[in-house]
Amino acid sequence: MNTAAPVLSRRDFTKTTLLAGAAAAAGPLVQAADSPRRIRTGVIGCGSVSNAYLPVLTKSPFVEVVSLCDIKPERAKRQAERFKVANTYPNIDAMLKGVPFDFLVVLTDMQVHEEINRRGIQAGKHVWSEKPIANTLAVGQEFLRMARAKGVRLWGAPITVQSPQFAFMARQLQAGALGRVAAAHAFYGHEGPSWSAFFYEKLGGSMPDLAVYNFTSLTGLLGPVKRVTAMLSIVTPERTVDDKGRIKVAEEDNAMVLMDHGNGVISHVQSGFNYFNPHGHEGRNETRHTIQVIGSKGYMGLVGYDWEPLGVDLATMDQPALKRHQTDAQGYIWQQGAALAAECLATGKELLVTPEQALHVLEIITAARESAATGRRVDLQSTFKWPVV
Numbered sequence: 001m002n003t004a005a006p007v008l009s010r011r012d013f014t015k016t017t018l019l020a021g022a023a024a025a026a027g028p029l030v031q032a033a034d035s036p037r038r039i040r041t042g043v044i045g046c047g048s049v050s051n052a053y054l055p056v057l058t059k060s061p062f063v064e065v066v067s068l069c070d071i072k073p074e075r076a077k078r079q080a081e082r083f084k085v086a087n088t089y090p091n092i093d094a095m096l097k098g099v100p101f102d103f104l105v106v107l108t109d110m111q112v113h114e115e116i117n118r119r120g121i122q123a124g125k126h127v128w129s130e131k132p133i134a135n136t137l138a139v140g141q142e143f144l145r146m147a148r149a150k151g152v153r154l155w156g157a158p159i160t161v162q163s164p165q166f167a168f169m170a171r172q173l174q175a176g177a178l179g180r181v182a183a184a185h186a187f188y189g190h191e192g193p194s195w196s197a198f199f200y201e202k203l204g205g206s207m208p209d210l211a212v213y214n215f216t217s218l219t220g221l222l223g224p225v226k227r228v229t230a231m232l233s234i235v236t237p238e239r240t241v242d243d244k245g246r247i248k249v250a251e252e253d254n255a256m257v258l259m260d261h262g263n264g265v266i267s268h269v270q271s272g273f274n275y276f277n278p279h280g281h282e283g284r285n286e287t288r289h290t291i292q293v294i295g296s297k298g299y300m301g302l303v304g305y306d307w308e309p310l311g312v313d314l315a316t317m318d319q320p321a322l323k324r325h326q327t328d329a330q331g332y333i334w335q336q337g338a339a340l341a342a343e344c345l346a347t348g349k350e351l352l353v354t355p356e357q358a359l360h361v362l363e364i365i366t367a368a369r370e371s372a373a374t375g376r377r378v379d380l381q382s383t384f385k386w387p388v389v
C-alpha cells in the first residue's frame, strides 16, 4: 500500500443504518446526527501506516486527535509536529495516564495489538485496531465480552466490505445474477515490506498482513467459512529489513488457503511476500481481477485490489461479454476505518465492518496454520451476521 499519498474524502454513509443498539453501546458519546461532536482520539503506533491514517483522522469532523504514542518517541514527536497534535507519549501507560481521550486507534506491530487492545478496553476506551484485533479467536471473543461490559466499542481493519465495489458484488450475488455460485479465487502479494521485522516474525506472515483483505472480502461475499485446508511455506528464509538488519523469517511468506463456505461453495485465497509485482505496494495501477467469483450463470471479477478497488467486471449468460461496473470509489479509501468508527461513535451511524467478522477472519488464519502444521482439514467455530449489506 502506498502510505505516502493521503486521500481525504470520506465514505458516503447512504447505505448504513442508524442502529439503536449501537447508540446504546456508545453511551454518552452519541448525539443527534445533525450536531456531531469530535471524539477525543489517541493514536498508538506512529510508523508507516500512521502516514495514511493521520491525514484522514486529523481532517475528520468527528475526530480530535489529542495524543500520539510510540515506543520510538521521536516518531510520535515527528508526527505530532506534522499533524499539529499537542501531546506525545513513549508508552501505553503514560498515554493512558496523560491527557484524557475516549477512542484508541492502534497502529503498532501486529504482535502487540492484543496487549494494547486489552489495555485500551480495560481503561474504558473505544478501540479501532489494525489487523489483527487479537492473536487468537478466544482472546478476541473475551475482548468483545469485556467491551460490552464496559459499554465501549471495538472494531478492526480491514474495511473492504465498506467499498461500493464490494456492495455491487454482494448485490449481484444476493440477486442470483451468477446463478448457482460455485467457486471464488483471490490473491494479494508483493515482494514483502522492507521496513520492519515484525512482518516476518512469529504471528506475522503474509496471511495476517495481506490475505486478511481477501478473507474479509470473500467471507463478506460468500458467507462464513465452515472449514479450512491450507498449505503454507517459507520461500525466503532470511531477509534484510530496516529496523533489525538481517533476520530469519519465522512465519509463512507463501500461503494457499482453501475455504468451504457450505452449500457446496468453495473459495481459495493465496498471498505471499515473494510475488513479483511491477506496481510494488501501489494499488492504483493493479488492474487484474484479484477476486474472481464464478457461478453456473455468470462470472464476476474485481478490478484491482479489494482495498483499493477500481471496478467490477461482470459477464452473465444473458450478457456474456464482460461489462465494467462501479468504477467510482464514492469516497471509499482503505485507511478511513478509524475515522468511520469515530463517526459511528459521534452520530450512531453503523459500519458494515464488524468485530465478529474480523474475529472469524482471524480464526481462518489460525485454522490455516493448524491445517498446514497437521496436514488436516480444520473446522471453524465462529461466525458473523451475513449477508453483509
Ligand SMILES: NC(=O)c1ccc[n+]([C@@H]2O[C@H](COP(=O)([O-])OP(=O)(O)OC[C@H]3O[C@@H](n4cnc5c(N)ncnc54)[C@H](O)[C@@H]3O)[C@@H](O)[C@H]2O)c1
Pocket: 001, 002, 003, 044, 045, 046, 047, 048, 049, 050, 069, 070, 071, 072, 075, 090, 091, 092, 107, 108, 109, 110, 112, 130, 131, 132, 195, 196, 208, 209
Ligand atoms: N504500512 C502499511 O502500508 C500498512 C497498511 C495497512 C495496514 N498496516 C498495518 O498497520 C500496522 C502497523 O504497520 P506499519 O507498516 O505502520 O509498521 P511500522 O513498523 O512502520 O510501525 C509500527 C510502529 O508501532 C510502534 N510500536 C511497536 N510496539 C509498540 C508499543 N508497544 N507501543 C507503542 N508503539 C509501538 C513501532 O515503534 C513503530 O513505530 C500493522 O498491523 C500492519 O499490518 C500497515
